[in-house]
Amino acid sequence: MSLTLHYHPLSSFCWKVLIALYENDVPFAPNPVDLSNPAERAALLKLSPIGRFPVLQDHARNQVVPESSIIIDYLDRHYGAATRFIPDDADGARQTRLRDRFYDLYVHLPMQKIIGDRLRPADRRDPHGVEEARAQLRSSYRIIDGQMASGGWAAGKEFSLADCSAAPPLFYGNMVMPFGDEHENLRAYFERLKARPSFARVMKEAEPYLKMVPKES
Ligand SMILES: N[C@@H](CCC(=O)N[C@@H](CS)C(=O)NCC(=O)O)C(=O)O
Numbered sequence: 001m002s003l004t005l006h007y008h009p010l011s012s013f014c015w016k017v018l019i020a021l022y023e024n025d026v027p028f029a030p031n032p033v034d035l036s037n038p039a040e041r042a043a044l045l046k047l048s049p050i051g052r053f054p055v056l057q058d059h060a061r062n063q064v065v066p067e068s069s070i071i072i073d074y075l076d077r078h079y080g081a082a083t084r085f086i087p088d089d090a091d092g093a094r095q096t097r098l099r100d101r102f103y104d105l106y107v108h109l110p111m112q113k114i115i116g117d118r119l120r121p122a123d124r125r126d127p128h129g130v131e132e133a134r135a136q137l138r139s140s141y142r143i144i145d146g147q148m149a150s151g152g153w154a155a156g157k158e159f160s161l162a163d164c165s166a167a168p169p170l171f172y173g174n175m176v177m178p179f180g181d182e183h184e185n186l187r188a189y190f191e192r193l194k195a196r197p198s199f200a201r202v203m204k205e206a207e208p209y210l211k212m213v214p215k216e217s
Pocket residue numbers: 011012013014035051052053054066067068069
């Protein structure tokens with residue numbers, strides 16, 4: 001098989017890439033990485049010095065591709081099929097990449113901060129940082145609710161890179177800081193995402209692991 005995805009079944013950034021792979025039924029070999037295992041960590045670091053997943057390895061093209069957005073761009077160019085993730089026209093592409101950045105920076109990172117803090121020892125927590133992350137997430141929910149007023153997908157009429165970016169942090173975000181009754185358009189958008197077969201499959205496969213997500217303490 002040409003593609004190997006180095007990943008973890010609970011990792012939200014890996015979900016983002018899994019959605020893209022499942023959208024177009026691209027065959028790949030999943031390689032779950034346990035970062036607490038020194039040999040597996042060293043193997044990942046050899047591929048990508050940042051030591052984070054996802055990392056895609058394309059054996060046929062002799063390429064190692066880290067970073068979720070870059071991986072999806074790569075899949076779009078080299079393993080493209082029915083679902084195109086980045087439109088060909090420059091304005092559409094810019095709008096899609098902008099939304100991708102929005103979801104990574106202003107939804108995904110604050111969500112990670114909130115969950116990541118729960119994994120820290122009690123005396124190493126960062127309540128101020130978590131409060132800032134919650135404020136950012138709150139304001140991002142409001143922004144998304146406005147963006148989604150006319151329905152559709154994150155960057156317009158077509159499912160795209162931006163929706164792959166949106167689904168995982170909205171899933172975990174809603175877990176740690178529920179959307180609330182006031183964000184009707186956001187809730188409707190999330191329902192559309194959950195009904196999308198690619199994301200439904202990702203959620204189903206992650207189900208057995210979800211009990212490992214740390215609860216508030
Ligand atoms: N910007 C990266 C972020 C990747 C990332 O943060 N991955 C997390 C899992 S969701 C990770 O590898 N965490 C392990 C660690 O930090 O040690 C991307 O888009 O792929």
